[in-house]
Amino acid sequence: MTETTRSTINWNETLVEQADWHWQHQLRARFEGLTDEEYLWEPTPGAWNLHRRGEGSTEIQGGGSGEMTIDWAYPAPEPTPVTTIAWRLAHIIVGVLGARAHHHFGAPEADYFTFDYAATAEQALAQLDGAYAAWFDGVRSWGTEGLTAPCGPAEGPFAEASRATLVLHINRELIHHGAEIALLRDLYVHRND
Numbered sequence: 001m002t003e004t005t006r007s008t009i010n011w012n013e014t015l016v017e018q019a020d021w022h023w024q025h026q027l028r029a030r031f032e033g034l035t036d037e038e039y040l041w042e043p044t045p046g047a048w049n050l051h052r053r054g055e056g057s058t059e060i061q062g063g064g065s066g067e068m069t070i071d072w073a074y075p076a077p078e079p080t081p082v083t084t085i086a087w088r089l090a091h092i093i094v095g096v097l098g099a100r101a102h103h104h105f106g107a108p109e110a111d112y113f114t115f116d117y118a119a120t121a122e123q124a125l126a127q128l129d130g131a132y133a134a135w136f137d138g139v140r141s142w143g144t145e146g147l148t149a150p151c152g153p154a155e156g157p158f159a160e161a162s163r164a165t166l167v168l169h170i171n172r173e174l175i176h177h178g179a180e181i182a183l184l185r186d187l188y189v190h191r192n193d
């Protein structure tokens with residue numbers, strides 16, 4: 001790569017495109033047609049899920065501000081339970097995208113203890129689309145120069161890292177958790193109930 005080529009790369013566009021191409025051409029399409037039964041399906045006994053308030057079985061039952069709560073334990077048991085599509089979508093919506101969009105771009109607050117978790121697949125996908133747009137619209141606003149700034153204290157272990165490092169981390173999280181959801185959808189179709 002020549003010096004001229006290196007200096008003409010739009011790094012902001014390149015980092016966003018890494019996730020956005022996957023989102024537009026593979027991942028989001030895999031979530032279409034998600035039913036409520038599939039959304040809350042527990043592939044193994046003791047799977048972590050979302051539950052109506054008071055119906056969960058994990059030690060932490062305070063998470064969630066609405067009718068649904070998320071299964072959680074700290075420290076997590078060994079081995080960590082399998083998580084459902086609902087749980088994984090909640091993780092992407094709240095922990096991967098929502099909290100970051102809140103801290104960096106002023107999106108609504110999103111944390112595991114106060115979030116209003118979706119009771120239906122349709123609601124969850126709407127929340128996912130909103131969190132995805134808030135995060136990536138915000139990242140686009142940083143531009144290439146903004147990617148070099150440190151993340152700041154809200155990002156804990158990423159506080160001193162560049163925003164570019166955080167974007168790459170979020171891309172990995174989105175892609176790998178999305179793939180887990182796609183696999184759960186495959187397993188649901190081929191289940192032996």
